[in-house]
Amino acid sequence: MVQGILPNGLKYFVRKNQHPSDVVELALGIKVGAIVEKYEESGVAHLIEHLSISKQYKMVVEAGKCHNGLTGKDRTVFYLTASKQTLEEAMQVLASYIKFEISPKDLRREMGVVIQELHYWKSNVKLRREHEIAKVMFEGSEYASHNPGGLEHILKTLSVERINNFFKEWYHPNQMAVVATGDLDEMDVVGLVKDHFAAIPILDPVPTIPNFEIPFHNNVRFHCFVDSEIKKDEVWVTFKLDRNCDYKSKILRSIFVEALIWRCRRLSFRVDSNDMSFSQVFDDFSVPVDLLYLKAKFKGKQHIQGLTTILTELGRIRLHGINENETDQIKTVWLTRSTSIKGQVDKSTKFRDMLLKKFFKNEALQEDDNAYRKCVEEYLPCITATELSTFAEKLKTSCSCSIIATSRGHLPVLDLRNAVDCVNCLEEAGNIVPWVEEDTPCATIVSTLPKPGTITQNKFFDAAGVHELHLSNGMIISYKQIDSEVDQTTYRGFAYGGLSEVPEPQYYSCKLSFPLGSKIGLFGHKPRVFKSLVRERDASVGIVHDIYERMFFGECGSLVDLETSMQMVYQLFSSNKTCSREEFEEELETLLNTNARDRNMEKAVKAILCDFLYGNSFCREAKCEDIRAIDLKVACEYLNRCFKDPSAFHVLIVSNLEYEVALPLILQYLGGIERPSEPVFHYDPKMLKEVPVQFPSALRRDIFQVPLKGDCCRVDVIFPFTSKIESQVKDSYFLKCATGLLNSIFFNCLRHEQGKVYKLDVFQSYSRQKPSSTEDVRGEIIVMFACFPSDYDLLINLVVDEFVRLQNEGFTDEEVQCICQCQQKDDKENTFKTIWWLQFLSRYYQSFPTIDLDAAFLMEVASRHEGYADKSSMNSAIRRMFHLPCNSNYVVHILEPEEDSAEDSEAEAEAEAEAD
Ligand SMILES: [Zn+2]
Incomplete structure (x- = not known):
């Protein structure tokens, strides 16, 4: 590592490391935060962080780098990611953050965002708790208050002059450090730091940040x-x-x-x-x-x-x-x-x-990492x-x-x-007895070792390096060994057939059998016993049961952990899951309570989305009366049937363990699962019962009132898309790029131009369609943002207009180039890692392949060299996949604070404003 101090007091730390290649992480750390704010300056440090970044926003977007900042009680940090080519430019952006001078226009634009952010924080229970805990633990110190968000009524009064002065007073090079790590040349970087930061003047006298201490205390x-x-x-x-x-x-x-x-x-x-x-x-x-x-x-x-x-x-x-x-x-x-x-x-x-x-x-920085x-x-x-x-x-x-x-x-x-x-x-009084280690009987996860299965068919795919085994109990295993320094095995087993197959009156009993099951114990032991059996192991197994699919998945560390993990899967298939009437009643009660109380935003959004997509079918979120109607017998039966027949499952395993090392465990436990004499819940994927999924054909806008704290709405603008089966692979790549592009375009528009939105996200979701190799794929792009209730009409129109404009005019060359670079970098980093392999294998096997695995893998590799999306294909895709024009078919969901709670917070804010 290379480190040093410039004559003006600014420190720098530069450290080279090779992975990931061609990525340089930059940061500017400043020892100034909310704690030095006077009451009448409350929130100014956070505002300065925002103003610095938003002033450079255009520049950063054009250079294709991600950037971010944070303000704490005693620190401010700016982050930038660069490559070798963009390093100089990035360093320039970093330096410009501290050449701070704002205009009234800058302030007007960013103030709305910062206030919106404050409201967003208010709506977060964890942050509310954090503030209260700080008050108690840091009592007697400035750290007890000075929350970085500041006070809304003070923020609104801050003038340009006050903000500029605050900056001049505190943000001095002797409080700063530039950090650069990654694929870089140390001396080059030091040179760049000197070029861009040495000219920042030292003030006379040099300001010092007071030493804010946190006192210890005796009384609890x-x-x-x-x-x-x-x-x-x-x-x-x-x-x-x-x-x-x-x-x-x-x-x-x-x-x-x-x-x-x-x-x-x-x-x-x-x-x-x-x-x-x-x-x-x-x-x-x-x-x-x-x-x-x-x-x-x-x-x-x-x-x-x-x-x-x-x-x-x-x-x-x-x-x-x-x-x-x-x-x-x-x-x-x-x-x-x-x-x-x-x-x-x-x-x-x-x-x-x-x-x-x-x-x-x-x-001290001399010490090495080790x-x-x-x-x-x-x-x-x-x-x-x-x-x-x-x-x-x-x-x-x-x-x-x-x-x-x-x-x-x-x-x-x-x-x-x-x-x-x-x-x-x-x-x-000495009245606590010594610790007695209880003689717990030596329980094991699996009581009697199963008879290992054998391999009936074995194929090795050279190019992909994947072993494909058919076991004697009908289970199929695909094993991929990867190079990784981390001891890890990740696996995923899937089978076709899920909730769409159960008779409608039994739907909730089956759907909710799994939350019940996790309390009854899915692995042949009561949860408490089970927890103690695996407490020293780095192994976990989870399950998903969906409309069309059942899945178990797991992650574990070393070879011993893999054994534990495989034992858990064995138990999942082999144990009989039952539950007494009393246990059942008790769990039902918990389920009812959670259901009634989980009225938070994410839950509400999920329920609404589900209701509207599956509105014509029985697959809706459970209501309390549905929970009360659960039939214990049906639930247990379903639970036992879902994971019973090994021949219905295909298991994908990605591990850094050698195939020969892991194989005995696979045969012992996965191969040891007994195959029932009759197939159980074993479906041909082509024969699955379909659940109607319907996107409304007309425009629709729904407003839902939920108990939210803070004057903050959540808006989802949902655009449906269709991807033709033959262009599916290309389309999915396009969507990935488009999601990123739309994100930066909408963010720029609503946040930087309008100054109204703090949080915005664009993501894609695929409707849960029946697995098929012939039908078009449908899904939605969702633009989600948080804003004040008075703003949403305007902002929704902006989003829709902007989308229509993109359909008409298309993305620009720079936009496409920029997103492709990011995507390329992302691909380079993630390809051929564990997750990539799991996704590739799932995609391959679940698309009912007509070519073999090696061929599919080689095609995948080739497509990497072929280059990435270009402007014309992106622009034709956005017209082809989305409704044209998109303003004729979309849905809006608005979640707004319940009437009374909104009034409450307004009254509160007024009282606060009056108090000073
Ligand atoms: Zn912020």
Whole structure:
């Protein structure tokens, strides 16, 4: 790594790494954020970040680079991605961010966006929670307030002069660093930094940023965050820890916390009735002290039990310590879990963030990247049980502890306080008994090893490097080994036939059998038992059952994990899933509760979209009365039938393990699944029952009222498209490019020209059609944005007009070129990686191929060289695939805040404005 300081105080850090090739990640870090704002400047730092970027927007778009920025309490960062060719230009953009001088026109344009963003944040429950937690933990410090968004009524009063002055006062080169990582020449980059940044003048006197500290405290703090949008209740036990600690102390504390949480989890496994999970997070970056969050998450009001469990374990360790045996176990678990020391593929963004982190934390930069890893190797074996146990002393409730409960309903703080007093009394009196490791019977996932299957047909595709096996139980396996430094196997098994095949009256019993199933236990064990069986494994299996398809998919680490993972699939097929009447009633209740309470925006959007696409059929989202009508017997039967017959499934496996190494496990467990004497839920894909999917033929605009916080609407403008079966491959590539292009065109229009939209996204969705090799493919392009209710009419018209204009006039050369470059880069990075292979293989097998796999693969490779979409094909596609003109057929969904909640927030804003 090359680093240095320019005479004006600006630092630079340049680090070369080869992967991915021809990508350079740039960042400009500035140690200025919302914390230096005076009350009457609230929000100005965030506004400056926006103004800097929006002024350069045109320039950046033309250079084809992605850019982004963030404003925190004590920092501002600008990001840019460049290639070797665009590096100089990118550096120029980066430097222009800090030649800041704005006009009233700039301000008018961006103010609307920033205020819209504030409202958008307000509508996010996690951000609301974050602000409240900061207030409690950082009480007595400037960090408790100064939220980067600022205050709306102050923002609106900011003048151009004030903003320009704020910039001149704080944004000085001695507070800045340029970071460049990636495929670059170090000395070239240093030269560019000097060319573009050395001329920024030093001010006299040099401004210094005050040192805002966060004080430690002795009295435990309590807070209840009550919010109706919280999904699951939680209790957080948080501590502030000293930032100045070496790697050894960091390793020690991380292992200690692992041990603590491990015990809490063990305790929760023992109690069958509660559904409580424990986790831990260290934050050693965002503020000047390190933060530890110990969390318990549960359903129902179990705050006191969660809190007591964590505190009692801390007390128990202080009284009795952790024993040697446990210490050894934990060290192993910690090592397998600790991602920072696992072999990871080099990534320029990773190094960029690491260097930024060091800059903001004022850390020594001499140490090489491997210092931490080396320290782990040397120190880990030497850690003793006694040493580990001593860390508990630092986690007393008198050591800067804050206890925060999050709850959907009222919760008295006094209850939390009493629970803490109670545990502390027990500890003082020595009344906590030592830890007893329960003699849990040595359960295994699979009770008796199945008889391994054999291979009946075996084919190797040379060009693609794929083994295709037919197993004796009828299952088909396609195995692809890839080069990867990461130990990973990813797989996906699919079978045709799904919910469209069930009789209409049984639809919800079948559809909802899986949410029920995940509670009954899909792998032959009750979820709690199962969790404890796989707790030290890096393996997961999930399932999807759709209208036309059933699928299981999994991801796992090393070979041992693969065995666990394969065992899970075996159990999925082989175990009998049943459920007692009582369990069923209980789960039904949970399902009803979640359904009633999940009225958040995404849920609502999904339900609306589904309702309108499947409006003519029975495939709608469940309502409460549908849930109440679930038939237990039907649900269990369906659950058992879906994943039963191995001969209905084709499994695609992509792994870095050699075929010969993985094969025995595949034969043992996948091949070991017994084939039923009669086919079960085994369908010919061509004979599937079709569910009508209908896009409205007339224009349609629906307004839905949902309980939203903040004066913020969500709008979806939906344009249907059709892709001819014969041009499907080309069309899908075109759509990928078009989605990106439309995104940047609409974003530019609604955000930069109109200054009205903070969030905008364009994405494509394919209607869930019956798998077919002869029918045209239908889908939709969805333009989604958030705005003020008073603006949506105007903005919807703009989107539609712009789309019509594109159909008439076409994209320009520059637009097409720019998006193709991005796409090309993206392809280069992602082709032939795990996900690419899974997608390629799924696409191949599910399109009922008439050519063999090698031929398909070679065609795919060739198309890469053939070049990318050109202007004329893009322009003809946008006319061919979409309704012409598109303003004659589209649908708009508008989600707006419920009448009363909107009034509430207006009244609130007024009160706020009056208060000063
Ligand atoms: Zn922003």
